[in-house]
Every structure is written in structure tokens, then in C-alpha cells.
Amino acid sequence: MTVEWAASVLGLAFGFCLERGGLAFAPKLAAQFYLTDLTVFKVMFSALLTAMLGAFWLDKLGLMDLSQVAMPETFVLPQLVGGALFGAGFLIAGLCPGTSCVAAASGRLDGVAAIAGILAGVAAFNSAYGWIAPFYASTARGAIGFPELLGMSHGLGVALVTAMALGGFWAAERIERSRA
């Protein structure tokens, strides 16, 4: 199987799971921010937990080499500011880039509108790149994990994220029940 086929097949499975979980329906995503439906958190963190624990243990057992997986590079301020802009957009659109595509593919025109907006946003960024570039490249820390940055072991980082996610799931269930 060539890598190109893998990309399409993995994407297909990803899109299928997103739609199954209800993440093509913008009001359901936006409800995350009004604490009436915490599906976004539950799907996102159970996915993160599965991949994180799977990769950690496959690497420990020698079945996978985690050092061969490309870790995104860290740029402290651009990623904080980018995250903030993205969060505002996510709240207003009720969809993110991946779920916009799933929404559009299930016939939802608000998904198509979000896709048009994202393309316009990327084009606007590119047009202004000349004066954005110094900030964009600032506070570079390379491909570094937060445990390394805080001086703890990778395993402790995995344990902390696991504890946080499990605590989050427990809280999410309680919040949903109290608001039902």
C-alpha cells in the first residue's frame, strides 16, 4: 500500500468517526462552550488518550519507534495567539477545519461557508506574510514535548494527561447530568 493510499484510507476512517460522533452538526459543537453537550471534549480527549497511550506502550514494547514520528515544532507566542484566534473562530463558526469538511460532505451549507472562510483566512495570512513573518518565527523552541520543557519524564507527562482526561470525563458526565 503506498503512502498516498494510506492518507485517503486513514482520512476516510477519520471522517467517518467524526460524523458518527455527531461532529458535523455545528450546534452540537458550539454547545461545548455553553456546557450543555460536552461531546467535543469527550471525542477529542478519548481520541488523544487512545493515540497517546497506544504510541507510548507500542514504543515501550519495541513495536513502534516513537522517535520516528514527526513531532510538531513549538513556537510559544505564535501558537498561543494562533490558538486564541482559532478558538474565537471555532466558537463563531461552530465547526473546525476538519469538521467543516464533514459538515459540507453531509450536505450542510454552513460547512461550505466555513470552508470558504478558512481559505480566505489562509489567503489573507499569506498576503500579509511580509510583516507577519518576524512574529510568526518568534519564540521558536524546536520539536519539544511539554514534559521535557518542564524537566519531567515523558512517562510522567503521559500519566498527567491521562489523569487530567479521566478527571475531565468524570466532570463532563456530571455537568451534562446537572444541565439535563
Added chain:
Amino acid sequence: MKSRAYADPYIAGVGIGLVLLAAYAVAGRGLGASGAFSTVVAAGTVAVRGHGAAASPAVAPYLSGGILHDWLVLELCGVALGGFLSAWLAGRFHFAVERGPHLGVRGRVAASVCGGVLMGIGAKFARGCTSGQALTGGALLSAGSWLFIAGCFATAYLLSPVARRLWR
């Protein structure tokens, strides 16, 4: 046709996690979405402005392999196809503009576009979105990915009272 109920969110999440794990193992990289938009915009820029535009440092990194050989573009085409299949099999495929109870169709479309613009710019600064940063980088414990997650959710919750009319 009556549509079926959504899957349990934890099961859908574990499914996505296994797909992400498979991507790490097979391709040495994760999932993504906004990067595909960058490639499409870069190809579009060259098509409109000519090959002179290809040298721009904003688009050059996205022009290396050709749009139909790009990992993220192919992956995102798969995402759309998978989303369509799931919706169609569950009887959920139909044309509609999904919106809050107090928002008209035009207002919703305008909000979608505006939100999209902010996400496009934000994802460029962050070098990824909910897929490429929050999921892929988050599960690898990348420091920047967790900064992205913190910035994204903190801002969305902070602004949620202001955006209430869109959804409530």
C-alpha cells in the same frame, strides 16, 4: 428516512485515536486538516498570479509535491468521503444550514465565513488546527500543541457570553 442516533462519543473518540495511531505507525506523521487548506491556497495563488508567485515564502513550502500527491489533501478528501458515507448510511445526509434558534440563514452563513477566516489565520500562526495540533501533537505531548489547546479553549469560553445570540 428516519436518521439514526449518533454513536457514543467515547467510542467515536477511540476510533479516531486508533486511526491517529495507525497514521503514526504507517506514515510517521499524524492527521491534519488546515495544512490541506494551505496547499489548496498555494496552488490557487500560483494558478491566478502565475509561477512568479511560487517563490513567495508564504506559499513555497506548500508547492513541493503537487496538490494531488499531497498527504494532507488526500487525507482531507478521504475525510469528506468518510463523512458523507457515515451521514448517508445513518440517514443524516440532507441539505440544510444548521444554526442556533435565534439566528437567520444569512446571519449563520456570515458567521460561518467569519469564523472560518479567524480559524484560517489562527491555524496559520499555530501551524495546525484541532487535527494537526490538538490531536496529533497533543498525543505526542508537543509543548506548542498544548499551548494551542489552552489558547483555543480559554478564548472560546471567554467569548462564549458575547457569542450567545449565535447559538442560544
